[in-house]
Amino acid sequence: MSGRFWLALAVxxxxxxxxxxxxxxxxxxxxxxxxxxxxxxxxxxxKPLEKxxxxxxxxxxxxxxxxxxxxxxxxxxxxxxxxxxxxxxxxLLRERAEKRLELTxxxxxADGKRVIDNxxxxxxxxxxxxxxxxxxxxxxxALTCR
Amino acid sequence: xAKPHDIDLMEHADGERDHADRLRDPAxxxxxxxxxxxxxxxxxxxxxxxxxxxxxxxxxxWDAIDKSIASTPAKSAGVWSRIAGWFERHRGxxxxxxxxxxxxxxxxxxxxxxxxxxxxxxxxxGSPTVLPVAYRPTEIESLETPGADSTVFNLQxxxxxxxxxxxxxEDTVEGI
Numbered sequence: 175m176s177g178r179f180w181l182a183l184a185v186x187x188x189x190x191x192x193x194x195x196x197x198x199x200x201x202x203x204x205x206x207x208x209x210x211x212x213x214x215x216x217x218x219x220x221k222p223l224e225k226x227x228x229x230x231x232x233x234x235x236x237x238x239x240x241x242x243x244x245x246x247x248x249x250x251x252x253x254x255x256x257x258x259x260x261x262x263x264x265x266l267l268r269e270r271a272e273k274r275l276e277l278t279x280x281x282x283x284a285d286g287k288r289v290i291d292n293x294x295x296x297x298x299x300x301x302x303x304x305x306x307x308x309x310x311x312x313x314x315x316a317l318t319c320r
Numbered sequence: 321x322a323k324p325h326d327i328d329l330m331e332h333a334d335g336e337r338d339h340a341d342r343l344r345d346p347a348x349x350x351x352x353x354x355x356x357x358x359x360x361x362x363x364x365x366x367x368x369x370x371x372x373x374x375x376x377x378x379x380x381x382w383d384a385i386d387k388s389i390a391s392t393p394a395k396s397a398g399v400w401s402r403i404a405g406w407f408e409r410h411r412g413x414x415x416x417x418x419x420x421x422x423x424x425x426x427x428x429x430x431x432x433x434x435x436x437x438x439x440x441x442x443x444x445x446g447s448p449t450v451l452p453v454a455y456r457p458t459e460i461e462s463l464e465t466p467g468a469d470s471t472v473f474n475l476q477x478x479x480x481x482x483x484x485x486x487x488x489x490e491d492t493v494e495g496i
Contacts, residue, residue: 210399225477231406231486234399274456289468289487293461300458301482303475306468307489310399316482 197250199267199275199298201319205242205258208235208305208312219243223301223316232305235312248319253278256315260284263315273298275319283313324348330355407471407488458483 206220208227214236216224227238241259248254248267256263262282269276274297281290281304290304298320305314324342332339333355343349458481460472468487475482 222479223482225479226475226482229475229477231403234402234406276461288464288466290470290485291462291464291466292485293463294483295459295461296483297456297458300480302458303482303484304487305484306487307400307403 197267197270199248199270199277199319201246201248201265201317203242203244203246203256203263203315203317204240205256205260206312206314206316207239207241208232208314209237209239210235210310211237213237215239222318223303226301226303232312232314256317258315260313261289262286265317267319268293277302277319279304279317281315326351333359404488407486457481460485 204220204223206223206227216227216238217240219240220227220238226232242257244257246254246256246265248265250267250270253264253266256265261284264280266278267275268278274295276295277293279290279292279294279302280288283289283306289306292304294302296302296319299318301316301318303314303316305312307313324339324345328337328339328342329348329351331337332342333352343352458474460483463470463472463485465487468489471486471488473484473486475484
C-alpha cells in the first residue's frame, strides 16, 4: 500500500480516538457545617461557594465552617469513599465525555443511614451541593469534578 | 311589612347599612334612638377616660406595642421555619423536584439551568462581543432519599451554576 493510505488511516484513527481515553475524573469536595451565630463567619476554604452560601436557603445560616475537604481521582466504574467528619459518602464515575460526567453519589448520615442515593449527569466543573438539616444546623457536602 | 330584626337596627345605628325603611315601625325607631344614646354615653365615657391618662403613659403604651410588633417575627422565625418557608415559596415554580420518601429511582428531572451561557471577549477597547455558548443542564437521572423529602434546585451566580439537592426529614417537616 502507498504511504498516502497509511497517512490517511493514521489521521482517521487519531481523530476517532476519544478525548478522554483515561476515563478519569478529578473531584474536589468540601464538607461544611452551617449554623447561626452572633457574628457571620465563613472559612476561607469555602470561598468558591461564598456567593451561593449567601443565597436562600443557605442564607438562613451565617456561620459556615469546613469539616473536611479533599481531592479524589475517580476511575471509571470504581467507587471511591470520601473521608467525611460526619457520615460517609461514596462517588462512582459511570461515564464521562469531554465536558460531561455521569456520577452516582451515595451519602450516609452519622448513624449509618442512607440519606441520598443519586445518579446525575453533570457538566465538568459545576458544583453539586447536597444538604440536610441536623437540628437547627445544616450539614452540606459540596463537590466539583473535572 | 315584616318586623325589623334587631341586627338590622344595630347596623343602621352604626351606619353600616341603611335600613331607614324599617324605621316606620315606632318600636324600631325607639330601639335605634336608644342605641344612639347608649353609644353616645359609652363614647363620652371613653373619651373622658382617655383624657385622664397622662400623655407620657400613652407614649409608654405605644412603645410597648411597637416592641411587641418588632419582636414577634424574630422570635417565631427559627432557622427551620425560614428554610421551610423558602422551600415552600419556591417548591412550585423554581427548578424544583420534590420526591416522596423512599421514592423509587424513577425521577428523570432535567434541571432548568440557563438556557444559554455567554462568554465575553474584548479586544481592549469598544464594546465587548457576546458569543452564546450552548449550555447543557444537569440531569437528575434518579434520586432516592429514604424517609425524607428532597428538593432539587439550581443556584446561579457569577461563579457558575450549582445543582443543590436538599433533604428534609419527614418527621421534622410536620413540626415546623
